Amino acid sequence: MKIRRSERLIDMTQYLLEHPHTLVSLTYFSERYASAKSSISEDLSIIKKTFKQRGTGILETIPGAAGGVRFIPEISFEAAKQIVDSLCERLSERERLLPGGYVYLSDLLGEPDLLRKVGQIIASKYNNRKIDAVMTVATKGVPIAQAVSYYLNVPFVIVRRDSKITEGSTVSVNYVSGSSERVEKMELSKRSLKRGSRVLVVDDFMKGGGTVNGMTSLIDEFEAELVGITVFAESTFSGRRMIEDYHSLLCVKEVDTQTKTIKVVPGNYFDQASSEK
Amino acid sequence: MKIRRSERLIDMTQYLLEHPHTLVSLTYFSERYASAKSSISEDLSIIKKTFKQRGTGILETIPGAAGGVRFIPEISFEAAKQIVDSLCERLSERERLLPGGYVYLSDLLGEPDLLRKVGQIIASKYNNRKIDAVMTVATKGVPIAQAVSYYLNVPFVIVRRDSKITEGSTVSVNYVSGSSERVEKMELSKRSLKRGSRVLVVDDFMKGGGTVNGMTSLIDEFEAELVGITVFAESTFSGRRMIEDYHSLLCVKEVDTQTKTIKVVPGNYFDQASSEK
Numbered sequence: 001m002k003i004r005r006s007e008r009l010i011d012m013t014q015y016l017l018e019h020p021h022t023l024v025s026l027t028y029f030s031e032r033y034a035s036a037k038s039s040i041s042e043d044l045s046i047i048k049k050t051f052k053q054r055g056t057g058i059l060e061t062i063p064g065a066a067g068g069v070r071f072i073p074e075i076s077f078e079a080a081k082q083i084v085d086s087l088c089e090r091l092s093e094r095e096r097l098l099p100g101g102y103v104y105l106s107d108l109l110g111e112p113d114l115l116r117k118v119g120q121i122i123a124s125k126y127n128n129r130k131i132d133a134v135m136t137v138a139t140k141g142v143p144i145a146q147a148v149s150y151y152l153n154v155p156f157v158i159v160r161r162d163s164k165i166t167e168g169s170t171v172s173v174n175y176v177s178g179s180s181e182r183v184e185k186m187e188l189s190k191r192s193l194k195r196g197s198r199v200l201v202v203d204d205f206m207k208g209g210g211t212v213n214g215m216t217s218l219i220d221e222f223e224a225e226l227v228g229i230t231v232f233a234e235s236t237f238s239g240r241r242m243i244e245d246y247h248s249l250l251c252v253k254e255v256d257t258q259t260k261t262i263k264v265v266p267g268n269y270f271d272q273a274s275s276e277k
Numbered sequence: 278m279k280i281r282r283s284e285r286l287i288d289m290t291q292y293l294l295e296h297p298h299t300l301v302s303l304t305y306f307s308e309r310y311a312s313a314k315s316s317i318s319e320d321l322s323i324i325k326k327t328f329k330q331r332g333t334g335i336l337e338t339i340p341g342a343a344g345g346v347r348f349i350p351e352i353s354f355e356a357a358k359q360i361v362d363s364l365c366e367r368l369s370e371r372e373r374l375l376p377g378g379y380v381y382l383s384d385l386l387g388e389p390d391l392l393r394k395v396g397q398i399i400a401s402k403y404n405n406r407k408i409d410a411v412m413t414v415a416t417k418g419v420p421i422a423q424a425v426s427y428y429l430n431v432p433f434v435i436v437r438r439d440s441k442i443t444e445g446s447t448v449s450v451n452y453v454s455g456s457s458e459r460v461e462k463m464e465l466s467k468r469s470l471k472r473g474s475r476v477l478v479v480d481d482f483m484k485g486g487g488t489v490n491g492m493t494s495l496i497d498e499f500e501a502e503l504v505g506i507t508v509f510a511e512s513t514f515s516g517r518r519m520i521e522d523y524h525s526l527l528c529v530k531e532v533d534t535q536t537k538t539i540k541v542v543p544g545n546y547f548d549q550a551s552s553e554k
Contacts, residue, residue, distance in 0.1 A: 006282065006283070006323050006327075007326070007327045009283055009286050009290075010286055010287075010323070010328070011331050011333075013286075013287045013291055014290055014294060014331075014333060017291060017294060018393065047287055049284075050284045050287040050288055051287070053284075054288050054291075056288075056291060098443065098445045099442075102442055102443050104443070104445050104468070106434075106444060107432070107469060110426070110432040110433045110434055110469070111432050112423070112426045112430055112431070112433075113296075115423065115427075116427070138416040139415040139419065139437065142419045142420065142423075143419065143423055146389070146392065146420055146423050146424075149387070149389045150393070153389055153390070154389070155384070155389065156389075157383075158383070160416065165375065165379055166375065166380075166381070166382070166383070166417070166482075167383060168375045189381075189383055191384070192383060192387070
């Protein structure tokens with residue numbers, strides 16, 4: 001059965017989207033569609049052009065016998081900014097204000113469409129860095145970590161504050177919770193991270209940076225390497241922050257429990273994006 | 278600028294994959310590509326055919342003025358079976374055996390490629406049911422819930438065993454942990470689930486069914502409706518199980534801590550699939 005170009009384009013698009021950051025050989029596609037490599041090559045250049053035009057990402061071509069193509073998902077600065085601007089509005093809704101000045105986020109962190117976009121935005125920042133694992137802390141960091149891991153196509157590991165028998169041996173560290181100054185404990189299953197792994201830390205919210213700081217200590221304990229830190233939202237913190245080098249998509253500037261107002265602006269993700277580009 | 282069919286096919290494929298279970302009007306595509314509806318119609322029939330042939334899913338066509346197309350991701354029985362068979366092998370690895378006869382799963386629940394497949398397999402089971410939300414319990418159920426929610430395109434909500442100030446008001450229930458017979462408490466943020474919601478419950482592991490049973494009590498408390506229960510893995514349970522009607526992808530048949538062997542077989546997902554089809 002001969003497979004037409006249109007069918008190949010549809011199936012290849014799907015295959016590439018589901019295998020980001022993965023080298024796919026021309027031979028693989030050639031066999032999958034029983035088509036000549038020259039035809040596959042032409043297909044790929046059409047896909048490459050369309051992905052670029054539509055802001056889907058970059059289709060890298062690696063020449064040579066061991067070569068092929070690799071799809072790197074990307075989001076443009078403008079598209080990311082638009083998504084974050086609309087998030088600023090949603091986060092500012094007064095119903096989100098909880099006693100103690102906390103902001104309710106759990107609904108957002110359960111929306112698949114939003115998570116897809118957040119994953120894409122965060123992953124885009126690290127497209128040129130080698131990353132072996134995404135790390136987060138349970139529970140609310142997990143959706144962010146999973147969303148990012150889908151686009152970077154590397155596993156994510158979950159640090160826990162409570163001990164579980166289903167984790168096997170663990171490594172634990174103590175850390176100072178920045179806002180409350182309490183000393184707490186977090187731990188990670190010993191078998192979940194290899195020595196030398198290059199790790200991206202993500203979390204839902206950062207105030208004093210204590211939790212994120214705890215994760216960087218864990219990375220040290222595992223003799224792994226920190227590549228970067230990105231949080232979904234940060235809040236302006238009056239004390240001395242433990243973490244300096246990080247990205248945030250959103251920044252909760254002010255919370256006024258009297259007037260019930262929350263002021264949210266785009267985070268430093270965009271400052272750095274403009275200076276890096 | 279005129280947009281060629283090949284480019285439309287690539288971009289439409291991506292759009293449909295990212296918007297499962299969503300009605301997209303012909304007008305939307307027609308404007309997106311500045312192309313006639315008749316051309317869009319032809320494009321869609323090519324995509325429909327290719328998706329069907331490749332086992333990607335069904336492209337439903339809804340006729341009329343309010344019509345359009347809807348992409349329903351699906352996985353074939355054979356493809357699902359093959360994935361689960363290879364999972365049986367991985368789960369049987371003796372290194373997974375933990376003290377107390379527990380099986381280490383956390384690495385699998387952090388692999389994006391595996392989660393994509395598991396999400397697709399579980400979601401496929403409920404393609405013909407109306408579902409408003411996926412529910413799970415923290416922490417290890419979260420990756421499963423998120424994976425399924427990506428394919429069903431509905432939000433997921435996370436039930437917690439510990440109280441958090443960032444959740445606002447919660448509703449809590451007591452439940453009996455099936456294996457240990459302890460009475461425990463689980464709770465869900467009040468604003469996370471609307472009355473009357475149709476809920477799919479998922480979890481990573483089920484032994485006695487106590488945790489899942491707790492979630493069904495919570496669903497009652499919210500005056501919501503249980504649509505179904507699917508767990509990634511179950512273990513054979515000698516006692517009386519609290520939950521009868523559920524699906525499992527994997528079943529841990531035997532764990533022998535002496536000989537360090539784990540016997541894992543496909544779960545009842547496949548029994549029912551064959552009888553339903």
